Amino acid sequence: xxxxxxxxxxxxxxxxxxxxxxxxxxxxxxxxxxxxxxxxxxxxxxxxxxxxxxxxxxxxxxxxxxxxxxxxxxxxxxxxxxxxxxxxxxxxxxxxxxxxxxxxxxxxxxxxxxxxxxxxxxxxxxxxxxxxxxxxxxxxxxxxxxxxxxxxxx
Amino acid sequence: xxxxxxxxxxxxxxxxxxxxxxxxxxxxxxxxxxxxxxxxxxxxxxxxxxxxxxxxxxxxxxxxxxxxxxxxxxxxxxxxxxxxxxxxxxxxxxxxxxxxxxxxxxxxxxxxxxxxxxxxxxxxxxxxxxxxxxxxxxxxxxxxxxxxxxxxxxxxxxxxxxxxxxxxxxxxxxxxxxxxxxxxxxxxxxxxxxxxxxxxxxxxxxxxxxxxxxxxxxxxxxxxxxxxxxxxxxxxxxxxxxxxxxxxxxxxxxxxxxxxxxxxxxxxxxxxxxxxxxxxxxxxxxxxxxxxxxxxxxxxxxxxxxxxxxxxxxxxxxxxxxxxxxxxxxxxxxxxxxxxxxx
Amino acid sequence: xxxxxxxxxxxxxxxxxxxxxxxxxxxxxxxxxxxxxxxxxxxxxxxxxxxxxxxxxxxxxxxxxxxxxxxxxxxxxxxxxxxxxxxxxxxxxxxxxxxxxxxxxxxxxxxxxxxxxxxxxxxxxxxxxxxxxxxxxxxxxxxxxxxxxxxxxxxxxxxxxxxxxxxxxxxxxxxxxxxxxxxxxxxxxxxxxxxxxxxxxxxxxxxxxxxxxxxxxxxxxxxxxxxxxxxxxxxxxxxxxxxxxxxxxxxxxxxxxxxxxxxxxxxxxxxxxxxxxxxxxxxxxxxxxxxxxxxxxxxxxxxxxxxxxxxxxxxxxxxxxxxxxxxxxxxxxx
Numbered sequence: 001x002x003x004x005x006x007x008x009x010x011x012x013x014x015x016x017x018x019x020x021x022x023x024x025x026x027x028x029x030x031x032x033x034x035x036x037x038x039x040x041x042x043x044x045x046x047x048x049x050x051x052x053x054x055x056x057x058x059x060x061x062x063x064x065x066x067x068x069x070x071x072x073x074x075x076x077x078x079x080x081x082x083x084x085x086x087x088x089x090x091x092x093x094x095x096x097x098x099x100x101x102x103x104x105x106x107x108x109x110x111x112x113x114x115x116x117x118x119x120x121x122x123x124x125x126x127x128x129x130x131x132x133x134x135x136x137x138x139x140x141x142x143x144x145x146x147x148x149x150x151x152x153x154x
Numbered sequence: 155x156x157x158x159x160x161x162x163x164x165x166x167x168x169x170x171x172x173x174x175x176x177x178x179x180x181x182x183x184x185x186x187x188x189x190x191x192x193x194x195x196x197x198x199x200x201x202x203x204x205x206x207x208x209x210x211x212x213x214x215x216x217x218x219x220x221x222x223x224x225x226x227x228x229x230x231x232x233x234x235x236x237x238x239x240x241x242x243x244x245x246x247x248x249x250x251x252x253x254x255x256x257x258x259x260x261x262x263x264x265x266x267x268x269x270x271x272x273x274x275x276x277x278x279x280x281x282x283x284x285x286x287x288x289x290x291x292x293x294x295x296x297x298x299x300x301x302x303x304x305x306x307x308x309x310x311x312x313x314x315x316x317x318x319x320x321x322x323x324x325x326x327x328x329x330x331x332x333x334x335x336x337x338x339x340x341x342x343x344x345x346x347x348x349x350x351x352x353x354x355x356x357x358x359x360x361x362x363x364x365x366x367x368x369x370x371x372x373x374x375x376x377x378x379x380x381x382x383x384x385x386x387x388x389x390x391x392x393x394x395x396x397x398x399x400x401x402x403x404x405x406x407x408x409x410x411x412x413x414x415x416x417x418x419x420x421x422x423x424x425x426x427x428x429x430x431x432x433x434x435x436x437x438x439x440x441x442x443x444x445x446x447x448x449x450x451x452x453x454x455x456x457x458x459x460x461x462x463x464x465x466x467x468x469x470x471x472x473x474x475x476x477x478x479x480x481x482x483x484x485x486x487x488x489x490x491x492x493x494x495x496x497x
Numbered sequence: 498x499x500x501x502x503x504x505x506x507x508x509x510x511x512x513x514x515x516x517x518x519x520x521x522x523x524x525x526x527x528x529x530x531x532x533x534x535x536x537x538x539x540x541x542x543x544x545x546x547x548x549x550x551x552x553x554x555x556x557x558x559x560x561x562x563x564x565x566x567x568x569x570x571x572x573x574x575x576x577x578x579x580x581x582x583x584x585x586x587x588x589x590x591x592x593x594x595x596x597x598x599x600x601x602x603x604x605x606x607x608x609x610x611x612x613x614x615x616x617x618x619x620x621x622x623x624x625x626x627x628x629x630x631x632x633x634x635x636x637x638x639x640x641x642x643x644x645x646x647x648x649x650x651x652x653x654x655x656x657x658x659x660x661x662x663x664x665x666x667x668x669x670x671x672x673x674x675x676x677x678x679x680x681x682x683x684x685x686x687x688x689x690x691x692x693x694x695x696x697x698x699x700x701x702x703x704x705x706x707x708x709x710x711x712x713x714x715x716x717x718x719x720x721x722x723x724x725x726x727x728x729x730x731x732x733x734x735x736x737x738x739x740x741x742x743x744x745x746x747x748x749x750x751x752x753x754x755x756x757x758x759x760x761x762x763x764x765x766x767x768x769x770x771x772x773x774x775x776x777x778x779x780x781x782x783x784x785x786x787x788x789x790x791x792x793x794x795x796x797x798x799x800x801x802x803x804x805x806x807x808x809x810x811x812x813x814x815x816x817x818x819x820x821x822x823x824x825x826x827x828x829x830x831x
Binding site for chain 2 (some may be wrong): 519534535536539540541543544561566567606625626628629631632633634635637651706718722724726727728737740745748749750752777779780782783784
């Protein structure tokens with residue numbers, strides 16, 4: 001479970017703009033992680049809301065990771081891989097795409113807000129695009145507020 | 155007590171007691187829930203789907219909590235709210251008997267389960283005798299009866315417009331003293347109660363002898379019967395979860411790594427699951443459904459009588475109604491009885 | 498038009514004859530079907546090992562168990578001192594037949610070892626609906642009379658129209674006879690698959706918090722007994738995710754989230770495989786309406802992948818394949 005963000009929550013009361021969501025980002029090593037790295041090297045500013053977990057391929061991502069992240073209290077999940085056709089392992093992201101599709105449909109069926117779990121394709125050259133996506137996701141999740149519904153209570 | 159007095163019953167007792175009563179949900183499902191007024195409950199039911207064992211043996215219980223500070227681990231007792239005195243009203247004789255049976259397990263010689271005893275001390279049973287046993291009830295075959303009152307603290311008998319109320323234990327007497335609206339029962343009332351007792355016992359159709367089953371382990375442990383019975387069993391565990399006397403549990407640790415704390419909990423478990431007896435070596439002494447089905451029957455009808463002197467089944471029939479593949483314990487016992495003694 | 502009662506009656510006698518023949522000619526080692534239950538509201542899965550046993554087979558719209566589940570156990574016999582797989586006949590209604598096909602595609606069952614005795618199903622009675630009508634009284638008899646279900650108990654008798662009181666899944670079912678059969682009792686009553694899933698689409702349009710409240714209300718009584726999992730022919734993992742402890746995916750408490758996660762992950766595992774047989778719903782001792790989840794899975798498979806599980810032995814199921822042009826409308830764009 002995420003460390004108690006009691007201090008975050010006292011800020012949140014009345015000062016919602018100051019609350020920074022905690023978003024876990026699963027980035028594939030070859031494209032998306034490199035793209036995020038490029039954004040960093042290019043000094044592109046984006047909100048410090050994501051915590052990156054590097055995976056070899058988006059196909060490695062088990063839907064359980066995403067569900068467990070929500071249970072542990074993460075406010076949002078971001079999953080990024082290579083563009084279809086460009087996967088370093090040829091078909092990893094194609095397998096993952098179907099998996100993510102059904103995961104997203106079932107998560108939404110169970111009432112998890114669609115904006116909390118996001119999937120995207122970012123290539124190693126798309127540093128600026130990566131930062132724009134993170135800005136977009138962060139502001140969407142800030143609108144939703146902290147994840148209190150699905151976080152496991154202690 | 156008149157039927158209409160149930161409301162006053164609540165008013166008199168709810169400040170001092172937590173009251174659990176049968177509450178109707180969809181279909182024919184009635185379950186014991188904590189209620190605060192008479193409108194929420196019903197005494198017009200046959201038996202609950204989930205047995206009341208979850209009141210004295212909750213589905214999840216924290217054994218202890220711990221915090222990790224560097225190399226030190228601090229173990230703390232569970233954060234439980236102070237339990238109030240509890241009354242369970244409307245419980246049937248079979249379920250009340252299960253309370254007594256579980257006491258044998260959780261309070262045996264030097265083995266005393268503190269958590270169970272904490273619940274047990276605070277519980278009083280205001281039981282409702284059965285006037286309409288189901289076709290699947292077989293309490294009379296396991297030393298029970300639809301009008302058995304010895305396991306109650308207070309016994310209620312439904313005689314249509316009234317209930318005959320009788321204190322059985324000291325705890326029961328204390329409760330009745332708080333109910334000022336009770337009137338003395340008339341001779342006619344008592345006669346009606348006696349008649350419904352006789353009618354109820356006669357209404358039980360499932361009758362069989364369980365004594366032969368008490369020797370399963372010695373006589374018929376390897377009989378082909380077990381293979382036959384277990385072929386269609388799914389190992390779902392519905393029978394264990396809904397059985398008032400089943401009490402096997404699993405102990406697991408739940409960790410909150412980020413905050414360096416955790417707790418150890420115990421939860422209901424079922425011997426019908428493959429993993430129940432799986433050793434860390436990989437060996438499983440009950441590898442197939444055959445062994446597991448045999449275990450359940452043997453535990454209730456052989457091990458319990460041999461160890462504790464009582465039959466480990468109360469004849470409520472929930473396992474019969476809820477088994478998805480209609481494995482029927484009455485059939486199984488009767489098949490055991492038919493095994494020729496010369497093996 | 499044959500009444501519901503006649504439908505079952507005719508099939509029952511034909512089935513017994515066919516089953517007896519199969520066993521006599523030793524085309525199968527045993528046949529799995531349904532026999533009369535010891536309580537009025539359930540039929541019992543029954544194994545016939547010789548022709549005389551087949552007189553116990555019945556067909557009465559109370560057979561909720563998906564018999565394909567029993568094909569997963571490795572049953573062998575000894576022939577000339579060698580262990581050989583048993584040849585098993587299954588009395589298969591549409592969904593059971595589709596489950597068998599899907600299990601063959603998933604390599605859990607060998608086609609040569611199973612004899613599919615197809616039977617045209619007209620729906621299973623929804624017990625929870627019957628309970629709703631009857632209340633807390635005990636049911637002493639359920640029978641089909643004409644096109645009605647007649648439920649009797651102590652001091653009451655209720656007549657409920659058959660077509661309205663079968664399982665929601667059966668009402669929408671189009672593949673009522675197995676698509677592949679070795680023997681067919683009677684005639685196929687399959688219809689073209691043209692389901693629109695209005696109920697699921699309407700639910701999906703609700704805002705997230707309303708969906709969440711509805712699902713929580715649906716599942717809040719769940720005791721996580723696992724009966725739904727055990728009854729499902731597609732839950733055959735040697736170590737279920739529930740029992741994994743390296744790492745622990747979700748906890749064992751009855752916190753709402755722990756209950757939801759069980760059903761969420763089980764649904765995800767069944768995507769593109771569930772044949773909407775309703776065995777999970779029939780097995781649930783609490784009476785939770787799992788049909789809502791099943792309908793969603795059915796719609797997901799058809800709408801997203803145009804796939805109906807178990808129709809043939811060649812088409813790869815959606816989660817065992819991918820296409821370069823798969824839909825990616827859910828992927829975030831800038």
